[in-house]
Amino acid sequence: MFSKKIVCTYIFSLIFLFSGIVFANGHGSAQPKKVGILLVAFGSSEASAQVSFDNIDIKVKKAFPNVPVRWSYTSHIIRKKLAKSGKFMDSPEIALAKMADEKFTHIAVQSLHTIRGAEFDDLSNTIDGFKLMGAFQDIQIGQPMLTSQKDIEKTVDAILASIPAKRNASEAVVLMGHGTHHPANAFYSALAYQIQLRDSKVFVGTVEGYPDLDLVQELLKKNNIKKTYLMPFMSVAGDHAKNDMAGDEDDSWKSVLSKAGYECEPILKGTAEYDSFASIWVSHLSESLSHFKQ
16 A cells, blocks of 8 residues: 555656646636536446446536536556557556646546445545645545445435346345445445345445345245346446356356245346436546535
8 A cells, every 4th residue: 555655756756747737835827717528437348347337428518518628547456458459547546747838727537336435535635635736626526335324325215226127126126236355344244134124135345345146046046936036236337247246157146045945136237227226326426526616
């Protein structure tokens, strides 16, 4: 983990490289107000996952038609993979440096992550660095999907609304989240508990955290489930959804559950493809932009 000093030094170098910006410290003439939006996702190298980002982009531009929108990916690995195929995506640091060069004065950075995990922590540190340097008159960060109790309630509503209409009351729905060792992983358990209060046959599991697939299997057995729909609880139906959840490998969720006797039907659709989920991120972005009103 880089120290804040190293992060700030790195960001300063980027801004020096991309712009001749005069920091807001009382020197030079005042810039006219120019508000911009930076959408920040983990990213995906799967071409089919772009539909999720396109939906978010459409919703944001519709909600804030007069505010320019930029994009960045936090994953260096994803950016590197995309670059090999000729598609170049900026990191948050580069994107913000470019926006400084474009003379933006107020930036609303909206995280498109699901929880306040390590990726969000790193993004927050980056923004703190820009604040310390005075690169913009104001810069705000919008929270991930799951940040508050109100967010969990909205997310439960969105999950229930996204379940296939053909599913009957005896069939289960298993949501696959990413999971993390970060303390924010607790949001998955909170979500799992609260969605059970609404529908006892909807279960939440994670690939790299808790609840895990073993617990999901115990709950499926306890409820005498015969068929289950597998749905990704991630913004995009990318590599995890296609391989870890719905792949044909022996250790995929579909293979493990099928071997255990369950009929599985994967739904390859990321949360950002659904308007009900997208609206949660847009509401957080709206909160950030409200800080710029005079």
